[in-house]
Amino acid sequence: MKPLPIQNSWVLVTGASTGLGRASALRLAASYQAKPLIVGRRLDNLRELQSEIGERFNVPCEIIVADQREIEGREKIAAKVIELKVNAAFLAAGLTSAGPFDASRADAYAEVIGTNVAGFTDLLARLIAIFRQQPFESSIIAVSSLAGETSVPFQAVYGASKAYVSTLMRALSVELAGTGVSVGSFAPGGIDTDMAALSDLKWGKFGLMDVDRCATLAVDALVHRRSFAIPGMGNRLTYLASRALPRSLMSRLAALPYRRPQ
Template structure:
């Protein structure tokens, strides 16, 4: 598919306060001269990123302080997207939960589901509706995870939520064919971010993908309008192995990096 022209265009990035979202906003400005519309819950972090983009790349950048779980936040994001005639969206915002599945953690699971499934779905629907009305082509990439392509003991709810994201985006890529709106999912493995630090992995950062490298691949998936992308040879081999090996074995292997409670 022909690359989407995003130079001097507004591109939405959710989850831009830290990690992959932050790195992706910087990549958009540095490599494509796109204008990031950055969304997050932490105003100080967003202002710091906005200043860095301005000083390093002399590219306009606007801020939206919003929580994807809240309808007011989703309405705010959608309104700004329509106002600025945003060309593309990289949906990075998400939450995780680490540890054994336990009834005492129901509130945490609710937050994960509200963010990664309910809030995400509503925001995505609003964005697609806006993009379909615009007179130019657009692209949406939602960040999923390899955890959604296999299953991950000790991050079970998170993995299940990412399976939802991948499945939804695959279906919509077919539904929206020919409309000018391309959608897809981006499924990295572990990334060296604050979220990975919360996972209490046995081997620390060993095997985690550099966040800037991952961001470059995520933005490329957005520009080239890929329906499904996995960054890195190691992650791609892991994905292929998960399709060949018995599911029960894949599940046990996926549990190995985690410290058992």
């Protein structure tokens, strides 16, 4: 498939206030002069990113403060996507809940599922409907995770939410073939971001991918309209192992980086 022309176009980036979303908005502006429409709940972070994009790349950038769990937030995003004639979307908003599966964490699980699954699905459906009406081609990449391929003990609800994202995007990439709307998922292993810092990893930053490198590969997946992309050789080998080895063994291996409860 031909790369999507995104030079000087508006590109929606959710989860842009930190981490992979932030780094991808910068990469889009730096490499393509694409104009990021950045979304998150933390206005200060988004304002700082907007200034950086303007100062470093002289590229316009617009902000939406929205909670992906709330219908009002998703409506705000959809309205702006129509107004600006956005033709690509990088959906990085997501959160985790680390620790043993336990009823005391029910609120955290509701937040993970509300953001990564329910809110994500509704936003995606709105974006696809908008993009299908537009007279030009478009691309959507949702950030899933290797955690969705292997399952992850001690981040089990998060891993299950990412398996949902991967499975959904795989199915939709087939459903939407020939419509001009390409969709896919991007499945990193650990990335050196706030989320990894919150994941209670035994080995600190060991094995985590640099966020700017990951963002470069993520933007490449968006532009080249990949239906599924895994950044980095180590992650691709892990993925291949997850297809070849018994799933129970992969789940036990996936638990190794996590501190176990005493």
